[in-house]
Amino acid sequence: MTRLLLKNFVRAKGLMLGLLLLFIAGCISLYIGHRFIEQNKETVEQSAHFQQENIERYVEYNQSSIGTLLYYLRFGLVHQAPHLVGLAIGQRDINPSVISVNIRNLEEQKYTSALMNPMYQLLGNMDFSFVLLYFFPLIIIAFCYNLVSEEKEEGIWDMILSQTAQPLQMLSIKLGIRFASVMGVLLLLLTLAGLGLNIPLDKAFVSFCLVAIVYVVFWFCLTCLVISFHLSSSQNALVLLLSWISLTLILPASVHALSTYLYPIPEAYGTVLESRDGYHTQWDKPKEPTIAQFHAQYPQFSSYNHPSDQEFSWLWYFAMQQMGDQHAANDAKVLAEKLRARGAFSQAMGWVIPTIHTQLSLNSLSQSDLLHHLHFLEALEDFHEDKRLYFYPKIFENAAVAEEDWSDFGLAFHQKPLEISGAQTVLPPLLASFLLLFLARMNWRMKMFIEKN
């Protein structure tokens, strides 16, 4: 029977075309991912090259003053992306993957954005996660919406019922074939992704695959529930399409709107204004309090002081710059906190809305989500601070520029060690799937006798 049902499935041109389209869409998405990784790599290489060139040039011009030199020099920190990012680009196309900072005020440099055609962000990246989230359910719906109703509408159902009292077995085979074919395409695509994008078979990739599989399982369970109501093909199609729209468009968009409403971030603008004023107003103020505050923050530099006979010193200048960061510190902290709160809120909603959960999990595993970016910004703060602490004494002592080996200052790299909370990664949609399947079973049993009319 399986063989015959398989034959029937394979001979349906529409279904095969659907699988083919799904596969092609998947391949396109992998190509897009591949291109993104390459671009990213190129950006990093360019940044490294550019930084080297930049340092060499400024060192050449500014042999006399290390303070002037470090006014200009910029050091890049790379937010390293695992190759998995090619499958879920997430926020990586909005947030830059390299940020180059000088040792002045950090707040003015931290939030710089990447160059991107907003039209593409509006239409969205067609990365693998998009294909998974949108196209797979559509194909599943197209494959299953008339699983029973087709036979009924074509008049085959009576023949089947007269031959057996257990049509469920045959339906499970039909469903199984469809499930296997969709899963086959998914696994094929993931294999291709692993090979084509050079994704190592590590914990992150395995979890990524699991999330994808569970998502597909969820949609099969949802379609099972809908078809267990024995509606007509048109009604099934409508109900499933509405579920698709709600789950992939309306609910995520509503959760997003709700999160921005619940956690408004006026502090974002605040960081800009405060850091600007914090620094610039120091020019018009007496120097002593500025330097005292600098000393309070860095007791190790207490021995350095502004020479009273001079109008300007680098100590004073960098102390002023430091004030910019200090003034904006509170807003910056609140900004990060609220962003985290937005993240936590959506994550919580993911427990009940599998599409949200899947998208967030995939982004998180490929380190392209907001939380990873925030983590990167924290690393950037540390990086910036390290550079400051390294150069401050040299500047204050006006060390000779030539003493430093400037070729040592290549790009630095940051990558957060992978944290996978096992249960959280796949549990919510898995629970939803079980619930749906259970309901479908119950419903089916109730409708075992196919009442006419």
Added chain:
Amino acid sequence: MLIAENLTKIYGQQTALWQLNLEIKAGEIFALLGQNGAGKTTTIHCLLGFILPTEGAAYINGLEVTKNLTVARKQVAYIPETVMLYPNLTGAENLAFFSSLAGFKYSTNELEAYLTYAGLQAEAHHRRLGGYSKGMRQKVGIAIAVAKQVKALLLDEPTSGLDPKAANEFSSILKNMAEKGTAILMATHDIFRAKEIADRIGIMKEGNLVSIIKASSVTTHALEELYLQMV
């Protein structure tokens, strides 16, 4: 073999079937005559267990259908007015599929033998069903019923839409099956066909079985007059 006992089916206000009592023995062909909506199809669906009777019970080979659905279904075959099958499978594949649903596994030779027995020309056996005429599909339906090797066969206007030659062949297959001991219940509009092959003829009106006539006791003409009087 087939027994209906006070079989009643009521949909809301409407009585589709009212206290039908009927017994069809092994080897007997029973024809149900009646207008559209007289309750013929409801009777067949109750016997098949497609619908639950409001009252009364249907038995196949002594088993109450609704309580022993799985076993009862194994002992009955059904040919609807229009046999619809999978258009993407060939005649032989359809036969193989439906037989496997009923738990039979046949070799290609056996499948072809059944199809030939049902009157389907050999060249059509391995063609996809999408190109079949109604008569050809009906023949595959017969093959499916025969291949199930059952003791009871239920037919719902199986010859409507068939050309006279095909209908004739069909009649002889039914007679052949009855001779081998199959109990056959056939709902039909066709008075002449009923008279020709049935042992007994029941006339239904508005859910009631109003009369049962022995086919050999009347002429076709008399049967027609009787029918027109009653309905």
Added chain:
Amino acid sequence: MQTRTVGLLAKQVWRNTVKNRSTIWLFGVFNLLLLCALLSGYQYMHSQQLLALENSEEVRERWVNNPDKHPHRMAHYGYVAFRQKYPLSFFDFGMDSYVGNVIFLEAHRQNTVNFSAASLSNGLLRLGEISAGMVLQLLVPLLLFFWGFSLVASEREKGTLKIVLIQNVSAVELIAGRALGLFYLSTVVFLPTAIIGGILLGLSDLGLTSIGLYGRFILLLIAYVFYFGLLSWLAVLISAYSSSSRASLIRLIGCWLFFTLMLPKVSQLVGQTLYPAPTKIEFDTAVEEELIQHGDSHNPNDPHFQALKDSLLRAYGVESPQELPFNYSGYVMREGEKLSAETYQRHQENLVGIYQKQQQVVRLTAMLNPYLAIKNLSMAFSGTDYSAFKDFQEQTETYRYTLAQTMNELQIQHISNKVESSADKKAIISRQHWEDLPDFQHQFLSLGQVIRQESISIISLMVWGLGLFLVTNRFAQHLKAF
């Protein structure tokens, strides 16, 4: 074609659909969805407008309250510009969430516009936003297709089509009537939205409203009405063309998916492949390298600025820059700013050109895709399209340039050539000058500009209308009655 017959047929569609309980539910659900979208959109827009206004005022106040100082310090103190939301943006968010909102304007440097809503979101935004525009563009068509898929096909299945055609109803009348009826249905969803949108538009008390705004709103509504008309017609045509209502439903859903999901994605991929855009680092490097070639004002031995100095000294017949009758470093900075701004401008225009070419690819597919046409048009009228952002960016750059050059002029005129440092008393000018610099005011594009930008979208909707009309006329002769 008899109008009475068409009207009759349309009324029949209305009556039959409204009788259905699910229709009332769908009316309710869609109106609720649209109401929520409008109100939440308005609330969001209003809060953002307020935030931008408050911050702009704050920026102005801080600028003006700077004490007397050296003008170049003010050039570095700079300005912060906030992108103001167009009062219609609550109707269709468009690209608003993906473009930055705040930009720090200072001398010598062109910063990026930062803090887009998308950069403050955690990826859910990428699954789309709900605005009235999105519901009308994306979901209402689906609703129309659902109501319309069986309008002719099921009549054929039931056999009533033959009877209708025998009653001297022509095929064109039939299709027109059914399409009109379907269109009536869409107004039940659309009219409340239009009215509530209009009321919300009038509510704004931030002084951003103008007469042109209502003009744009009315044009926006007309565009949507036309869009729904097109889709109603398309749905009925496909229903008439399909052999069964199931086939019709599948075709219409297929159209919907193709138009809204496949085509935009594919066209964007094509656009990106045809016209690759530089990354930020590439862009910055290119600008910087060109600047160095022109002359690096940071390099004291740069030939370009050396030549400039020599020519000045010669013209004024003096020995050293300190003897010049004006502030020499201000002069150099003015030249440097001019040069760097020009260079940046050229690269920026080039980049914008690439973006626009990429968008043009997408826009051209609007000829095949009414969804993209209305999307572009709706964004443009709502002031949330790329040209609105580009215009803002240009305004900020102009303002930045003016600010930097005004400060340079002040330095050239007022600052002695002999001061040692910017803290010197002689190097300080009155704060009165700060107030003389006008505030940054984000101006919106005019209606004429918007219409010119989106002429392709307008034409494509027209072409669709014409195309459907022609197809109907041709096809009507072959309408199968059974």
